[in-house]
Amino acid sequence: MSHVMSVRFDGDILSEQHYISLRTASKVFGHLQVAVDRAHLQKLGRLHKHAKLGAEQYQSHVIWLGDSLANCRTFQILADNDDKQLIDVVKMNFVDAFEGAVKKGIAAEVEDIRDESRLVLAKVESGVVRPTRYNEFRVLNEERFSSGFIRRAIAKELVKIGSVVSSEGAGASSITLDFLGEDSEAVTLNRQIAELLRNYVGQRSLGDPVVYAGEYRGGDVFTKTGKFKNALNGKTMIVRFDKKEDAMFLNGFSGQVVSIVCCPVLEYGTHDVECGDVFYLKKI
Structure with missing residues (x-):
């Protein structure tokens, strides 16, 4: 079991004692778990609309919430070597969506x-x-769209994590997902970035x-x-x-x-x- 990533909460979503609410934590960690599940379904070749893992996979593949640091603002995420590969898939798709949204620079208008x-x-x-x-x-498009569908399915969970800091009640807050390892990456979501990300991943044609x-x-x-x-x-x-x-x-x-x-x-x-x-x- 190793420390594969951390989740850090900052700003107005913390209490004066730097605690995070159960509601906020459940949303963030819940969507992170769904992203991992989708990476697992991809590995099994079973990722499609409404697909879910069975009880056997839930028991044999567990991502652990480790120690909390810095007055409960930062939480460790632990996984074994096999499940670290799933975290790597989540990292790749989260970072791609984040960088695409940031490089775009402005919130895209919703296509009619x-x-x-x-x-x-x-x-x-x-x-x-x-x-x-x-x-x-x-026949012509199944292979073409399959990898894109995986990207979207996982990236949408990052959008949902971003919704935690984009609401009025969140004030000036941020959530940082810090992926560790040889190619470490960090994704920091605040209200502005969350809005860019929502429009970028949600673009329709x-x-x-x-x-x-x-x-x-x-x-x-x-x-x-x-x-x-x-x-x-x-x-x-x-x-x-x-x-x-x-x-x-x-x-x-x-x-x-x-x-x-x-x-x-x-x-x-x-x-x-x-x-x-x-x-x-x-x-x-």
């Missing part, structure tokens, strides 16, 4: 993928763009249009989302709509097998080809 969808629909309607069948899309066949299971016209069970793999994915009228129209086919043209929603440049969210263009 509705505008993008209208442009793609116009190209489909005019015949300029021909949608790909889902089976072809999956649309992929090329795809034809999906399956059962439409209805949706909510107010949130403009629906559920669609893909006939080829049996997985259910979220369908997002530009307009309430589109959601109402497709609700008329609830429970029926239909073919729809949608664009995969890319987040952080990647997409889960099995059951990632898609953006509705038209029914065919």
